[in-house]
Amino acid sequence: MARAYGGPEVLSVIDAPVPDPGPGEVRIAVRAAGVNPIDHKLYSGAFGTDPAKVPMRLGSEAAGVVTAVGAAATGPAGPVAVGDEVIAYPAAGAYAAELVVPASSVLPKPAALSWEQAGGLMVVGVTAVHVLEAVGLGKDEVVLIHGAAGGVGLLAVQLAVARGATVLGTASPAKHDLLRDLGAIPIAYGPGLADRVREAAPEGVHAAADLVGTDEAVDVSLELVADRSRIASIAAFARGAGAGIKLLGGGPGADPGTEVRAAARPQLTEAAEAGRLRILVAGTYPLRDAADAHRQSLTGHTTGKIVLVP
Incomplete structure (x- = not known):
């Protein structure tokens, strides 16, 4: 308490x-x-x-x-x-x-x-589902996930891969092997991030999920994703509204996604029981x-x- x-x-x-x-x-x-x-x-x-x-x-x-x-x-x-x-x-x-x-x-x-x-x-799982639904991620699309080795990020990577998407995940180099094991293409954050993403996905990025709330995550997402409605953040509440991206979760002005998150619960337990989620x-x-x-x-x-x- x-x-x-x-x-x-x-x-x-x-x-x-x-x-x-x-x-x-x-x-x-x-x-x-x-x-x-x-x-x-x-x-x-x-x-x-x-x-x-x-x-x-x-x-x-x-x-x-x-x-x-x-x-x-x-x-x-x-x-x-x-x-x-x-x-x-x-x-x-x-x-x-x-x-x-x-x-x-x-x-x-x-x-x-x-x-x-x-x-x-559950919290990380339903949040990950909400983010992917909010950006409308589909099969054969490319998604950039900022903070891919965090709690929400690890679930978002796995769920996005399961949808048939190509996942680019930012993380420190020490966590890159884990992201590869989960099916993502790891990318180090820091100066030059946008160029490293372009090199990894020369045909472009369809959607972005900001799970960390840094200026870098917001700036790179805005630079690389043409449609701002396909950028979502669970953390950048101060900048997100002015930038025209989707804000999700419990922060000020954010979409709580109550129905999406409730519907995700049995999907997550089923996937975990079947061994499809780590x-x-x-x-x-x-x-x-x-x-x-x-x-x-x-x-x-x-x-x-x-x-x-x-």
Whole structure:
């Protein structure tokens, strides 16, 4: 929980009673909860500092075991029962040992995934799907993905390759082998990026996904993609609106993509169960060390997801 607005030092763990689930709700014993950039932004003041919103519970995705169900507890895959291993998203306050969520948020956990992988799948997965849908990426097209080795980027690369697209992914050289393994053409960011992209894709780039929010990502996307409606960003909120590109997610003026993201959930669990998605976990932390998890996340150099384990 964030006691106030500020940095990771404002985070602490508290003891609080967990209610019984009401009609259409389930209670979950959390085994893992994903850490996402939006969590820090909420208590950092990036989206405002309304004093009425603190203290605030954090987290929006979790994986765990159902321990109680309310009446008519039916999720997207059918009735939910005690003992079911599930993924919950959206799940407000997911940084917890126990959690009550609407049954509509609950899907079966793919047996192929560890708890940590399952707890970190949904936010990055639905965001990646939303980005690719927003830019209208199709088969045999070329897409430039900025931040391809981050949490969202790794899923976006795999999903774009599965669509039959050619994927150019920016990352530091240390992560290029991983991107090649996932089917992308890795490109180092930094000065000369636009020229390196042109060399890799001499016939041009159809769409771009900015997952980092840097000026470089925005500038290069605008330079290389003729149709600005085929550029989307989940981070460049300050520049994006003026540049005429699509802003996605929870930032100011962004399209939350609620329906697209909800529809993506069963697609992601199915793909993960079938082994078509690799979910990389960059690190795990005990729930009591959530502040340290956020400090690692804020470095911006993780490969995959950071996960809290109660």
